[in-house]
Amino acid sequence: MSRFRVAVHIAPRRGLLDPQGKAVTDALRTLGFASVQDVHVGRHLVVEMDAADPAAAERTTRDMCNKLLANPVIEDFEIASVSTL
Amino acid sequence: MKFGIVTFPGSNCDYDTYHAVVDALGEEATYLWHKEHDLRGSDVVILPGGFSYGDYLRAGAIARFSPIMREVAAHAERGAPVLAICNGFQIACEAGMLPGALLRNASLRFVCEAVRLRVENADTQFTNRYDRGQLVTVPIAHGDGRYTADDETLARIEGEGRVVFRYVGGPGDADEWWSPNGSMNAIAGIVNAAGNVLGMMPHPERAVDDLLGSSDGMGIFESILSRVAA
Numbered sequence: 001m002s003r004f005r006v007a008v009h010i011a012p013r014r015g016l017l018d019p020q021g022k023a024v025t026d027a028l029r030t031l032g033f034a035s036v037q038d039v040h041v042g043r044h045l046v047v048e049m050d051a052a053d054p055a056a057a058e059r060t061t062r063d064m065c066n067k068l069l070a071n072p073v074i075e076d077f078e079i080a081s082v083s084t085l
Numbered sequence: 086m087k088f089g090i091v092t093f094p095g096s097n098c099d100y101d102t103y104h105a106v107v108d109a110l111g112e113e114a115t116y117l118w119h120k121e122h123d124l125r126g127s128d129v130v131i132l133p134g135g136f137s138y139g140d141y142l143r144a145g146a147i148a149r150f151s152p153i154m155r156e157v158a159a160h161a162e163r164g165a166p167v168l169a170i171c172n173g174f175q176i177a178c179e180a181g182m183l184p185g186a187l188l189r190n191a192s193l194r195f196v197c198e199a200v201r202l203r204v205e206n207a208d209t210q211f212t213n214r215y216d217r218g219q220l221v222t223v224p225i226a227h228g229d230g231r232y233t234a235d236d237e238t239l240a241r242i243e244g245e246g247r248v249v250f251r252y253v254g255g256p257g258d259a260d261e262w263w264s265p266n267g268s269m270n271a272i273a274g275i276v277n278a279a280g281n282v283l284g285m286m287p288h289p290e291r292a293v294d295d296l297l298g299s300s301d302g303m304g305i306f307e308s309i310l311s312r313v314a315a
Binding site for chain 2: 012016017019020023068069071073074
């Protein structure tokens with residue numbers, strides 16, 4: 001068993017209205033960042049856990065996402081990184 | 086008839102709901118702490134409004150794992166009535182008892198006001214005291230009430246008449262769909278396939294006395310009573 005830190009990105013499902021993302025997009029443009037096309041506001045979670053290897057840590061985290069961390073009706077998630085502690 | 090009102094940490098409409106059931110309807114009610122494993126003989130379960138677990142992660146996401154929810158799910162599977170109001174609606178969706186999800190209001194603002202609803206289905210055990218098409222006034226108070234579902238789910242619940250309440254009465258035509266929160270199809274309340282679980286964002290328990298602006302919410306409690314008593 002080793003200890004791992006798994007980072008997860010959760011974002012609103014593409015195609016769904018994302019008013020927070022739109023508000024931030026508008027604010028950035030107001031600031032002069034005219035090149036901004038789109039922003040999506042989601043969550044970043046960092047899970048520290050024990051697992052046999054990085055693949056097992058990632059597998060378990062995916063399971064956590066499907067059952068609790070993300071809501072598949074409205075959100076997509078991706079495992080951003082798995083690092084050894 | 087006995088109503089069980091679930092109290093989660095952060096529920097804040099449980100007392101109002103108790104008042105509606107006991108003082109306005111004249112029936113028995115009991116509070117059910119979320120850590121309990123027993124509905125204590127409740128004929129009807131109400132998941133009240135509030136901010137269970139501080140809306141951490143997503144509104145309703147943590148509350149669905151409270152011990153009492155196992156009993157609530159079993160109660161619903163037996164076909165017994167569950168009324169899920171506001172945060173209760175969010176919890177019921179997270180628990181998979183109702184389809185779809187409630188997202189942040191399109192305006193990004195918390196909306197607290199009396200709204201007009203149209204009764205789209207008066208043939209459920211929660212709405213049999215209303216007439217189809219009847220307009221009722223009931224308050225809303227939420228920041229995450231934008232009903233969202235995939236196209237297939239939306240088509241199914243519309244086709245099966247499971248959209249029970251719709252917001253109406255924006256600027257202009259009082260009878261047009263109009264959503265204070267950006268809900269798909271201006272959906273304010275839906276039932277499950279079996280028709281025994283109603284989820285709605287508006288607060289009928291806050292509309293049980295003309296002195297407080299409206300008693301239109303009483304129809305829901307009276308409907309439950311007449312159906313279950315029959």
